[in-house]
Amino acid sequence: MIIVLTHFRGENYQNQGMSRAMGLILLLALSALQLAHFAWLYLDQAWVVTLPYRMTLFAVAPAFFLFSQPLLRPQALSPIRTGLVGHALPVLISPWLPDGLALPLAFIVGAGYLLWLTYCLYCLRRERSGFHREMLLLGGVFVIAIGVSVLGLGQGAVPGKPFYSLYAISIGAAFFLVQTTLGLRPKLSVEVRESVQAAYASSTLTKVDCHSMLSALDVLMQTDRIYVDADLSLPSLAERLGLTTHQLSELINVRLGKGFSRYLREQRIAAAKAMLRDEPSASVLSVGLSVGFTSQSNFYEAFREVEGMTPGCYRKLHSKGELSK
Secondary structure, eight states: OHHHHHTSOGGGGTTOHHHHHHHHHHHHHHHHHHHHHHHHHHHOOOGGGSHHHHHHHHHHHHHHHHHHHHHHOGGGHHHHHHTHHHHHHHHHHGGGSOHHHHHHHHHHHHHHHHHHHHHHHHHTGGGGGGGHHHHHHHHHHHHHHHHHHHHHHTGGGSOSHHHHHHHHHHHHHHHHHHHHHHHHOTTHHHHHHHHHHHHHSOOOOTTSOHHHHHHHHHHHHHTSOGGGOTTOOHHHHHHHHTOOHHHHHHHHHHHHSSOHHHHHHHHHHHHHHHHHHHOTTSOHHHHHHHTTOSSHHHHHHHHHHHHSSOHHHHHHHHSHHHHTO
């Protein structure tokens, strides 16, 4: 529920309805599996041998694929929409599988999707410097997923309740790592998508004077303070610079090592930090609104993400009175 409320909001998945819907389905499926595990381990209710459990188990890997693909491979979105039936096939055939074959086959299907994820992450290896901590944490989720796949394929070696105990622990650990990752970077899905689009696109900067454009961008931010416009977007900023949106996106990603959303938040937070230090009578809300944030919650979320603390804590630590002690 925490992940749903803090991460799967519409603002984090603009034009990414497929990812958002499949992410919610994935969370629902994993939660249903955990409920079945609890019923079996603590209430002796054998939900883990029922048809709904089996179909849910087969739904996890395709849902994860359909959640990840629009983020990691945006250029492949159209084939996904035309191939939904193919991804649903494991779920559709699961009711007719023999009992002894169903569980191992579900983990074989999952292992296949994991191989795809490995390839996608490898293709993005040049972008990992911008998401170092997050990639480490998500790498932990990946290791857990591999362990679960191996565990499922060798289920006979860990029969009965011990197997489901280990499986439940693995899902719980994965939930914890994902929540920790999103706590560090609430806008992770937006930033990954921007970096991926820049990584896969052919260079659009061959005829652009990147040094001059970066200087012009710096003037717009530092002198004109264009970031205070709450409606500032990648297209509107690109128009000010005389660039296309793809050119500006690639310029920021390649030359500054971050996506547009992250860059804009950092500019606003830098201005907010100066105001918090120099204008002690200004309320935190007024500071946030004056630098381009649309609400106090957005300001707090961005400030905590960039600085690792709330605006109030930053002001207390950096007030003139505190510094003079």
